[in-house]
Amino acid sequence: MTIFLTAGSIYLVFILNEEGPLRILFNLLTFAGIYGLAAIGLNVHFGLTGLLNFGHASFMGVGAYVTLLLIPHAAGREGEITDTGLTFFPALVIGIIAAALFGLLLGLPAIRLRGDYLAIVTIAAAEIFRLLVRDLESVTGGVYGIINFSESLQIYKPEFLISFSERFELNSSQMWVGLLSWISIFLVLILLRRLTNSPWGRALRAVREDEDAVRALGKNAIWLKLQSFMLGAGIAGLAGVFLAFNYGSLQTTTFVPLLTFYVWAIMILGGVGSLTGPIFGSIIFWVIISETDRLAQLIFENANGQQLAGVRFILVGLLIMLLMIFRPSGLLGKKEELLLDVKSS
Amino acid sequence: MLKVHNLRKRFGGVKAVDIDDISFEQNQLTSIIGPNGAGKTTFFDLISGFTEGDEGKVFLNEKNITNSQPFSIARQGMVRTFQLTKVFDRMTVIENMMFSGSNTKNDSLFRSLMKLSTQKNNENLIREKAFEIMKDLNIDHMADSYARELSGGQKKLLELGRSIINDPKILLLDEPLAGVNPKLAEEILSIIQKLSDQGITIIMVEHNIEAVMKISERVIVLAEGSVIADGNPEKVRKDPKVIEAYLGSGNE
Numbered sequence: 001m002t003i004f005l006t007a008g009s010i011y012l013v014f015i016l017n018e019e020g021p022l023r024i025l026f027n028l029l030t031f032a033g034i035y036g037l038a039a040i041g042l043n044v045h046f047g048l049t050g051l052l053n054f055g056h057a058s059f060m061g062v063g064a065y066v067t068l069l070l071i072p073h074a075a076g077r078e079g080e081i082t083d084t085g086l087t088f089f090p091a092l093v094i095g096i097i098a099a100a101l102f103g104l105l106l107g108l109p110a111i112r113l114r115g116d117y118l119a120i121v122t123i124a125a126a127e128i129f130r131l132l133v134r135d136l137e138s139v140t141g142g143v144y145g146i147i148n149f150s151e152s153l154q155i156y157k158p159e160f161l162i163s164f165s166e167r168f169e170l171n172s173s174q175m176w177v178g179l180l181s182w183i184s185i186f187l188v189l190i191l192l193r194r195l196t197n198s199p200w201g202r203a204l205r206a207v208r209e210d211e212d213a214v215r216a217l218g219k220n221a222i223w224l225k226l227q228s229f230m231l232g233a234g235i236a237g238l239a240g241v242f243l244a245f246n247y248g249s250l251q252t253t254t255f256v257p258l259l260t261f262y263v264w265a266i267m268i269l270g271g272v273g274s275l276t277g278p279i280f281g282s283i284i285f286w287v288i289i290s291e292t293d294r295l296a297q298l299i300f301e302n303a304n305g306q307q308l309a310g311v312r313f314i315l316v317g318l319l320i321m322l323l324m325i326f327r328p329s330g331l332l333g334k335k336e337e338l339l340l341d342v343k344s345s
Numbered sequence: 346m347l348k349v350h351n352l353r354k355r356f357g358g359v360k361a362v363d364i365d366d367i368s369f370e371q372n373q374l375t376s377i378i379g380p381n382g383a384g385k386t387t388f389f390d391l392i393s394g395f396t397e398g399d400e401g402k403v404f405l406n407e408k409n410i411t412n413s414q415p416f417s418i419a420r421q422g423m424v425r426t427f428q429l430t431k432v433f434d435r436m437t438v439i440e441n442m443m444f445s446g447s448n449t450k451n452d453s454l455f456r457s458l459m460k461l462s463t464q465k466n467n468e469n470l471i472r473e474k475a476f477e478i479m480k481d482l483n484i485d486h487m488a489d490s491y492a493r494e495l496s497g498g499q500k501k502l503l504e505l506g507r508s509i510i511n512d513p514k515i516l517l518l519d520e521p522l523a524g525v526n527p528k529l530a531e532e533i534l535s536i537i538q539k540l541s542d543q544g545i546t547i548i549m550v551e552h553n554i555e556a557v558m559k560i561s562e563r564v565i566v567l568a569e570g571s572v573i574a575d576g577n578p579e580k581v582r583k584d585p586k587v588i589e590a591y592l593g594s595g596n597e
Contacts, residue, residue: 217445218419
């Protein structure tokens with residue numbers, strides 16, 4: 001059913017767009033790849049370990065900012081190019097590590113909290129991060145953001161992608177970012193598959209089920225939770241970098257709480273705790289987000305843009321509600337194992 | 346083996362635990378009884394590290410374990426169970442057992458990532474041992490069921506099995522018979538007896554007086570946080586203070 005739904009939603013793109021459906025499709029697939037990657041990271045936190053993280057945007061932000069600041073870029077009002085001499089891939093690795101370390105930093109005081117308390121602290125920390133980045137104009141460019149960094153990644157763009165893009169009148173730079181994010185999803189899933197089926201994954205699931213029992217059996221639950229927090233944060237950092245490259249410029253407004261909630265919606269749609277679920281959740285989510293405008297236009301002929309924009313969230317909300325009623329474990333979640341429930345004690 | 350000295354804990358104005366000195370002898374089966382709110386579970390929480398005491402000290406094998414982390418106390422060989430059974434609901438029975446049987450080294454992120462052969466061998470050993478225990482407890486046919494599909498009594502058995510897979514020296518059982526049908530209670534009692542015969546020191550909180558009197562070598566009675574009687578079942582049963590404070594209250 002999941003495959004059917006996903007294929008159906010992609011087909012919808014072709015129906016609704018007579019002109020240049022491929023361009024729209026690849027645009028939304030790029031977003032779907034990036035957000036799907038972030039949702040996979042969130043699933044390590046919530047699906048695997050039971051951590052209610054509502055600060056996912058900040059992990060993505062740390063990854064993006066650290067990476068971009070290390071490669072040639074222009075930040076702030078003046079827009080002068082700064083260059084540390086680092087190329088893209090080492091900078092990316094440092095960015096991912098920085099996101100993981102930010103997870104550790106946030107986790108050290110906060111991870112002892114349970115359930116909704118952790119959610120409140122993480123959402124607050126994410127906002128603090130965003131405001132701090134906005135006000136540290138000398139480093140991060142503040143509200144002026146960071147620009148002129150795309151070249152570091154685009155120099156690696158393979159030849160076949162350029163010719164393919166030219167043939168179908170696609171944006172080859174975006175295609176490259178999209179391709180990389182889907183390759184990353186593939187690699188991250190291989191890594192996670194290995195880990196979730198291991199004794200380590202088993203220990204995290206035990207933490208998710210009952211932390212007190214874990215402690216009573218001689219395991220350090222705090223350390224396990226920190227490891228999970230760092231791993232998920234690192235994956236989010238990677239997604240954040242691709243998000244910045246997809247936009248071509250980095251703005252602090254990208255990392256508002258709404259980003260976190262999008263990622264949550266994707267994870268819930270796909271199936272909490274399911275490894276591949278977020279991929280399908282993400283595609284369906286982005287089809288809805290990008291195509292509802294056109295869909296709504298067909299139904300409400302006189303609606304203006306603002307009213308149409310509201311419709312997409314009604315649809316996403318409706319879909320999540322229907323899902324919770326008929327498939328509470330998401331599209332791909334295992335019914336026996338992974339119902340969406342949060343223990344607050 | 347386990348010694349408690351001047352252990353005190355208050356919750357607001359209520360004296361939950363106020364114990365001067367108790368020591369538990371090796372290989373003895375001790376039961377702690379007392380009316381509801383007598384401080385039995387709080388006493389367990391204090392000695393297993395789940396609650397911090399206001400004052401007092403706890404010694405395990407002469408080592409001061411006061412306010413140690415629960416996991417470190419468990420690693421030193423004192424493992425507890427819970428009044429409300431805490432099994433890992435959305436994991437299978439065998440996973441429940443194997444998680445407990447596996448140690449931190451075996452669980453490590455690095456080893457799991459590398460899929461070292463030592464880990465695989467360890468896992469096989471743990472699985473074997475888990476099945477041995479599950480067979481003894483008669484839950485081996487449920488190995489691949491999710492723990493939440495078990496009956497209340499089977500969950501108690503699983504929790505017990507999970508606690509003994511690492512060969513603890515002391516077992517703290519918090520109401521092992523609560524909510525279990527009489528036939529299964531009988532079974533659990535004989536398992537506890539067997540564990541005690543194998544040399545595990547058992548300290549048990551239990552409301553089922555019949556059962557307590559039948560298998561305990563020593564009974565400690567708590568009331569309002571303090572010890573009011575301590576001795577063999579016969580002696581405790583006849584103690585007028587106990588009859589007044591506990592048995593006389595008529596609701597147990």
